[in-house]
Amino acid sequence: MEMERLLILDGNSLMNRAFYALPPLTNKEGLHTNAIYGFITMLLKMKEEINPNYIVTTFDRKAPTFRHKEYSDYKAGRKKMPEELFEQFAVLKELLSKLAINIYEIDGFEADDLIGTLACFAKERNIEVYIVTGDRDALQLADDNVKVVINKKGMTEKEIYDKNRMIEEFGVTPLQFIDVKGLMGDTSDNIPGVPGIGPKTAFKLIQDYGSVENVLNNIDEIKGNKVKENLRQYAEQAVFSKKLATIMTNVPFDIDLDAIKSKEEFDADGVRDIFMKLQFKSLLEKVPGKKVENRELSEINYEIVEDIDNFESVLKSIVETAYMIFDIKDGNIYSKSYLNKIYLSCDKEYIINVEKMFEENPEKSKKIMKDFFENKNISKISHDIKIGYTVLHKMEIELENVVFDTAIAEYLINPSQKEYTLTDMAVELLNLDINGEGDLLEVKKVHVLKKIYEKLKDKIADLNMEELYYDVELPLVKVLASMENEGFKVEKAELQGLGDKFSSIIEETQKAIYEMAGEEFNISSPKQLGKILFEKLDLPVIKKTKTGYSTNAEVLEKLYDKHPIIEKIMSYRQVTKLYSTYVEGLKQVIDEDGKIHSSFNQTVTTTGRLSSTEPNLQNIPIKSEMGREIRRVFVPDNNDCVILSADYSQIELRVLAHISGDEKLIDAFKHHSDIHTKTASEVFKVPIEEVTPRMRSNAKAVNFGIVYGIGEFSLAEDLKISRKEAKTYIDTYFDRYPNVKKYLDDAIEKGKEKQYVTTIMNRIRYIPEINASNKMVKSFGERLAMNTPIQGSAADLIKLAMVNVYKKLNELKLKSKIILQVHDELILNVYNDELSKVKEIVKNEMEQVRELKVPLEVDINIGKTWYEAK
Numbered sequence: 001m002e003m004e005r006l007l008i009l010d011g012n013s014l015m016n017r018a019f020y021a022l023p024p025l026t027n028k029e030g031l032h033t034n035a036i037y038g039f040i041t042m043l044l045k046m047k048e049e050i051n052p053n054y055i056v057t058t059f060d061r062k063a064p065t066f067r068h069k070e071y072s073d074y075k076a077g078r079k080k081m082p083e084e085l086f087e088q089f090a091v092l093k094e095l096l097s098k099l100a101i102n103i104y105e106i107d108g109f110e111a112d113d114l115i116g117t118l119a120c121f122a123k124e125r126n127i128e129v130y131i132v133t134g135d136r137d138a139l140q141l142a143d144d145n146v147k148v149v150i151n152k153k154g155m156t157e158k159e160i161y162d163k164n165r166m167i168e169e170f171g172v173t174p175l176q177f178i179d180v181k182g183l184m185g186d187t188s189d190n191i192p193g194v195p196g197i198g199p200k201t202a203f204k205l206i207q208d209y210g211s212v213e214n215v216l217n218n219i220d221e222i223k224g225n226k227v228k229e230n231l232r233q234y235a236e237q238a239v240f241s242k243k244l245a246t247i248m249t250n251v252p253f254d255i256d257l258d259a260i261k262s263k264e265e266f267d268a269d270g271v272r273d274i275f276m277k278l279q280f281k282s283l284l285e286k287v288p289g290k291k292v293e294n295r296e297l298s299e300i301n302y303e304i305v306e307d308i309d310n311f312e313s314v315l316k317s318i319v320e321t322a323y324m325i326f327d328i329k330d331g332n333i334y335s336k337s338y339l340n341k342i343y344l345s346c347d348k349e350y351i352i353n354v355e356k357m358f359e360e361n362p363e364k365s366k367k368i369m370k371d372f373f374e375n376k377n378i379s380k381i382s383h384d385i386k387i388g389y390t391v392l393h394k395m396e397i398e399l400e401n402v403v404f405d406t407a408i409a410e411y412l413i414n415p416s417q418k419e420y421t422l423t424d425m426a427v428e429l430l431n432l433d434i435n436g437e438g439d440l441l442e443v444k445k446v447h448v449l450k451k452i453y454e455k456l457k458d459k460i461a462d463l464n465m466e467e468l469y470y471d472v473e474l475p476l477v478k479v480l481a482s483m484e485n486e487g488f489k490v491e492k493a494e495l496q497g498l499g500d501k502f503s504s505i506i507e508e509t510q511k512a513i514y515e516m517a518g519e520e521f522n523i524s525s526p527k528q529l530g531k532i533l534f535e536k537l538d539l540p541v542i543k544k545t546k547t548g549y550s551t552n553a554e555v556l557e558k559l560y561d562k563h564p565i566i567e568k569i570m571s572y573r574q575v576t577k578l579y580s581t582y583v584e585g586l587k588q589v590i591d592e593d594g595k596i597h598s599s600f601n602q603t604v605t606t607t608g609r610l611s612s613t614e615p616n617l618q619n620i621p622i623k624s625e626m627g628r629e630i631r632r633v634f635v636p637d638n639n640d641c642v643i644l645s646a647d648y649s650q651i652e653l654r655v656l657a658h659i660s661g662d663e664k665l666i667d668a669f670k671h672h673s674d675i676h677t678k679t680a681s682e683v684f685k686v687p688i689e690e691v692t693p694r695m696r697s698n699a700k701a702v703n704f705g706i707v708y709g710i711g712e713f714s715l716a717e718d719l720k721i722s723r724k725e726a727k728t729y730i731d732t733y734f735d736r737y738p739n740v741k742k743y744l745d746d747a748i749e750k751g752k753e754k755q756y757v758t759t760i761m762n763r764i765r766y767i768p769e770i771n772a773s774n775k776m777v778k779s780f781g782e783r784l785a786m787n788t789p790i791q792g793s794a795a796d797l798i799k800l801a802m803v804n805v806y807k808k809l810n811e812l813k814l815k816s817k818i819i820l821q822v823h824d825e826l827i828l829n830v831y832n833d834e835l836s837k838v839k840e841i842v843k844n845e846m847e848q849v850r851e852l853k854v855p856l857e858v859d860i861n862i863g864k865t866w867y868e869a870k
Contacts, residue, residue: 013135482817
């Protein structure tokens with residue numbers, strides 16, 4: 001028969017933790033509510049997780065306890081409870097009463113003593129106990145059937161301790177934890193302990209001797225004269241400290257199991273009333289009965305604003321925070337995109353028909369919007385705010401004081417989702433199903449935006465991502481919007497000339513292929529090409545598909561030296577792709593201003609890298625000369641400008657050196673060595689001056705391969721060497737750089753344990769694949785664990801550098817702008833008269849972006865085209 005369970009909530013501890021973990025929240029009357037919200041959220045979560053038969057909450061009383069009477073300095077110096085927290089206790093107790101949850105508080109005893117007594121009472125009756133607290137003092141109560149649930153990092157993370165976990169983690173039993181406290185004391189409770197004995201020494205002494213008393217009986221055996229001296233001098237204080245730290249388990253009060261039963265029936269209407277008063281709308285779904293929140297969503301009272309005076313009145317009434325969603329028309333074409341509507345939430349919801357009012361009075365409408373959006377005292381919170389930045393900039397309005405973007409926050413928290421919509425977030429975070437279409441749907445979204453923001457803000461804090469979010473990702477939105485607004489100019493005549501050149505090459509290559517094949521056929525058809533190669537020319541079949549022969553790139557590579565037609569086919573494929581994707585493709589996306597305005601996306605890659613779409617300017621080929629030719633068509637804004645390219649030198653290898661702490665790798669970068677030559681010298685065991693170009697090339701493949709968790713099989717294929725030789729390269733590399741090997745092994749182990757990895761700025765990536773039973777999937781997960789912290793950290797650094805460069809250019813009111821980012825490279829349109837200043841800013845901000853164990857180096861090149869600059 002399953003054991004019954006008792007859930008004990010440490011009221012003061014949980015309220016205190018919630019108060020400091022959550023952002024300040026108030027209702028309309030100004031009552032602070034964040035501690036209540038955190039407490040109730042934890043209560044509901046624990047009820048759901050453990051399904052208790054009994055529930056109680058304990059609180060401290062103001063009256064002095066027996067400990068204060070024995071030791072007047074007990075808890076002396078502790079700060080007085082803030083009024084903003086104190087005022088929430090009465091409301092919480094009323095709420096617990098409505099929820100039919102019993103409260104225990106007794107003059108003369110602390111909540112800990114009541115918890116200890118309740119736990120002991122339940123244990124004697126074979127009832128499993130869960131004590132939820134933020135106070136580690138309760139760990140002394142842990143036992144086989146007494147679980148102590150310690151809240152960590154806000155209100156979401158928790159650690160559960162029983163007797164075995166205590167012994168495993170601390171090397172002492174729960175009761176011996178009291179002895180540890182007796183020796184080291186407790187500053188928060190002002191328990192003195194023994195001066196000079198900290199946690200490390202205290203735990204070691206109790207592990208060795210078992211108790212304070214045994215320690216004092218064996219002082220002569222203990223190492224360290226100062227420790228001995230202090231133990232002799234403060235022996236009585238140690239015993240007394242242990243007594244003060246001991247939780248009572250026999251407080252005289254009656255416990256009625258029937259009274260503390262977890263009840264399905266409670267005052268649901270009363271709970272709803274309090275939730276409404278506190279504006280805890282997201283918690284209403286958790287209360288049995290009518291779905292009040294859904295009813296409210298279906299009956300939202302919103303106002304349509306089409307009159308310009310009303311428009312001005314509404315915007316002027318907002319003095320603190322505005323939640324908004326922008327509705328853009330023709331958003332895919334930069335020159336044609338415009339702001340249609342704004343869905344606004346402050347005291348209530350509004351639909352602002354911007355298009356209509358601009359038709360009516362463009363000058364006044366613009367002034368009203370400019371006054372509102374450029375007001376730095378009003379906080380703006382939105383979902384996907386970048387479109388707001390871009391479209392307002394076109395109207396000569398700058399969006400100021402954006403304090404939160406829910407799309408970016410959700411991306412950091414769950415980086416592997418395909419998309420980030422408010423409707424999905426409402427379901428996940430608020431248990432709300434938002435449905436409908438048109439204006440009403442958008443009004444519902446903006447209505448829940450505040451609650452989603454509050455949830456996400458908490459999560460960002462809980463995950464320790466505040467620096468990443470507020471210093472990098474959120475300000476980066478404005479940088480990307482600026483890049484989209486600026487665009488990258490294209491020289492149409494040069495593009496046409498390149499198209500003519502590629503067409504000519506395609507025609508010549510096609511003729512050569514037809515001559516070698518002895519007939520004309522559709523070279524782009526795998527079926528027709530397969531017949532020519534494997535039937536007519538009788539080349540060896542490498543791979544078959546369901547429809548015939550495979551003619552993919554891998555197959556052609558293996559056939560390369562079998563017939564000259566293969567080289568021509570590969571060349572034909574390359575040039576036709578360049579022509580269709582980049583010549584014809586770019587022609588279609590050049591806007592009216594002669595520029596390409598690509599979209600830069602923050603919420604696509606799981607590594608943290610940016611992506612570019614419509615078109616993808618990050619994918620312009622670089623490896624082949626013909627591919628590089630495409631960059632000739634990208635030019636500065638005018639004849640007074642040049643293109644500046646700033647490229648991090650081997651940033652991922654530098655990050656690897658920093659994270660791994662490998663001294664040889666660090667030393668190579670500190671001495672500005674050519675890292676590939678240095679690695680070649682180490683791997684091939686030759687002096688640096690004897691390293692050949694081939695050795696350096698192979699070492700380069702090893703260096704970058706290691707970053708991506710390459711194995712001997714892949715390295716052998718890449719370098720066209722035997723697996724044995726590839727294994728020797730890798731083994732020698734790890735022998736020469738042992739801490740790199742240690743980092744990679746540790747990354748895999750941590751990944752397996754946590755199922756996620758983090759970057760140096762605490763960007764998170766979940767890797768459930770790492771514990772997969774499928775060997776290939778597991779291997780993929782292991783490579784992700786090794787590479788993500790490196791690639792993701794590099795992404796963090798260049799994003800922060802972009803933010804810093806952008807800020808500096810703006811501070812100095814320079815005309816030069818960032819116009820593109822390609823992974824480790826920044827591209828700027830720079831005015832000639834600002835060139836020396838911009839070079840200095842870019843180099844300084846990129847190289848000093850963050851202090852690492854190795855220097856960051858940036859290569860800067862200038863040109864009249866992107867090709868010349870690169």
